Amino acid sequence: MKKLLLLAVFIVFTSTNIFSQAIPKQIDYQGVLKTSAGTIVPDGNYQLTFKIYNDPTGGTPLWSEAQTVAVANGIFSAHLGSITPITTVPFNRIHFLGITIGADPELSPRTLLTPSPYSFMAMNVMDNTVVKSLNSLKDDVNLVAGSNITITPSGNNLTISAAGGGGGTVTQVNTGAGLTGGPITTTGTISVANDGITTAMLQNNSVTSAKIVDGTVATADLGDNSITSAKILDGTIVSGDLANNSVTSAKIVDNTITSSDLSNNSVTSVKILDEPGIAEVRNETPFSIAGNTAMTTIATLSITIPAAGYIVLEGKSIAWFSGVTGQNELYMQIDETEGGTIVNPYWTKAGLQAYASTGQAFFPVSCQRTYTKSTGGTYTFYLEAMPVSSNVPGATTNLYITQFRAIYYPTAYGGVTSIKESSGGNDESISLIK
Structure with a gap:
């Protein structure tokens, strides 16, 4: 058999509910087989051996499985673990997948398993132990009703109610910086004063373009080097906007320089394409x-x-x-x-x-x-x-x-x-x- 190459592999972990149910420890694997010359291999069945290691090279495989896979137009799919369940791999660290095609040496480099297969670790989470602590409390945690509080269980619900009592009367509301309308002793309206919002009141990145009145941003509002080319409207840059010697050859579209663009006596012999x-x-x-x-x-x-x-x-x-x-x-x-x-x-x-x-x-x-x-x-x-x-x-x-x-x-x-x-x-x- 000609030496084969494996290209464009995809790994997808398939699983069901991780709680209370058995997890099908399988990995969907898809790839393309090509010859060493880069051509698609003929359609047919090929013997592939898959191994999972702790290391990118060398080492002893934690799990191994051989499958005969059908290849059509170079493409194949395999369900790793469908023959030998993947029970010997803890998936609590980085693992690597090695692949052998027929009697050829194992392909190099090995494939780094992406995080999806590590969901096997969820198998260690048992029923009723998902919440490990509550405000640093562990094991049995009791809800205790405080003063004027009632806790009423009903099925899977806990209803926490507060009884009436206590409190006081608001006699006056004052207005702080940027507000107007106070003090209020009976009824009234508090609103933002004109020019009441100052820079210190605005969070960073809180003002979007929709909040800026069109045509009100002046030169003084712009920081140096803050305008990129993406912010300049196409076709609006004129000659007066360009500094001397600011246009390089990389900025000129190929084949757009015409005779009228060249000044008299501006082309020297070194600018002419190599002569015979x-x-x-x-x-x-x-x-x-x-x-x-x-x-x-x-x-x-x-x-x-x-x-x-x-x-x-x-x-x-x-x-x-x-x-x-x-x-x-x-x-x-x-x-x-x-x-x-x-x-x-x-x-x-x-x-x-x-x-x-x-x-x-x-x-x-x-x-x-x-x-x-x-x-x-x-x-x-x-x-x-x-x-x-x-x-x-x-x-x-x-x-x-x-x-x-x-x-x-x-x-x-x-x-x-x-x-x-x-x-x-x-x-x-x-x-x-x-």
């Missing part, structure tokens, strides 16, 4: 490829580009044939991998099927290839050649005065395509990019 770069090698030493059965490197070229873009390569040489009057030809191509055979459609062929003599014959040969690169970096390319496999034995096949050039163009210059004429005489567009 070039690298080239040259070798005038003759290079023999006679008898070779795979592509042979005749020039190697590396170019470092600053960002994504196109690398246009061109290789040129002079093919030098001699020694036979029969077939003597060669292939030449540009590749990022040395050796191998010809790569369609990037090879070029030079030479003849037959020669007038065994003397020397020379042919110019060249090939081109364009690559696209999504990131900057250093890239290496090879100009390669090999003789045609059907060449006449004894043929001499050489290359000399070899030139290999690479030119880099940023992607901002646009895409690269070519037009070729098809066998039917119609033009068609083909990509030159690898």
Whole structure:
């Protein structure tokens, strides 16, 4: 079995009334099975072993259970404790769940059990002992009626009543700070005086926006740095509100700067996207490829580009044939991998099927290839050649005065395509990019 991964697990503790009834000590567990390549595993039944530990690694399991679970579209569900009741885990501290898939090693890291399973601890709360104390009194607590108080039990209710008696007569009500209408000796109305509520009377955070009259908050009422962007109405900031040098590039929406926004002579060469770069090698030493059965490197070229873009390569040489009057030809191509055979459609062929003599014959040969690169970096390319496999034995096949050039163009210059004429005489567009 391929190595499996477990993703996106959810743990839900299921229980009923924790008082006076048996608690089904089970944990609902759901997850997704994927292969190590990240693909969903095939539907079917899988053997899963679940273990609960005190520790995130190592240790001895407090509880263990093996289940065969059905997996559909990678998703499975399991009721932990449905086979082996979870009676050996006290759930009075942090616990961890370990999972093993088939014969694979236990998955790492273990899953930290969230508080829900710890409701198992409620099992220790017995009937009639939920209230542990009342005003520091424990065990049997008696309600005693005081003076003029009557306690009347009725079923599960206790009615506490106060009898009449005692008291006095209010002869005068005075008004304090912020109030008006007093003193009152018979009847009257006490109300809040105009401007009677002072700052000291207001609790912190007690005044909401609904209590502030619209248009009455002045500059002096605002603390320094108290206004955030969320408090500013969209489209109301004008040029006069901005300090010099206050707008950074991060605040400018991409592609919104136009020619009219730029002052004359404001753009320097360093502000222009990277210009084309070039690298080239040259070798005038003759290079023999006679008898070779795979592509042979005749020039190697590396170019470092600053960002994504196109690398246009061109290789040129002079093919030098001699020694036979029969077939003597060669292939030449540009590749990022040395050796191998010809790569369609990037090879070029030079030479003849037959020669007038065994003397020397020379042919110019060249090939081109364009690559696209999504990131900057250093890239290496090879100009390669090999003789045609059907060449006449004894043929001499050489290359000399070899030139290999690479030119880099940023992607901002646009895409690269070519037009070729098809066998039917119609033009068609083909990509030159690898």
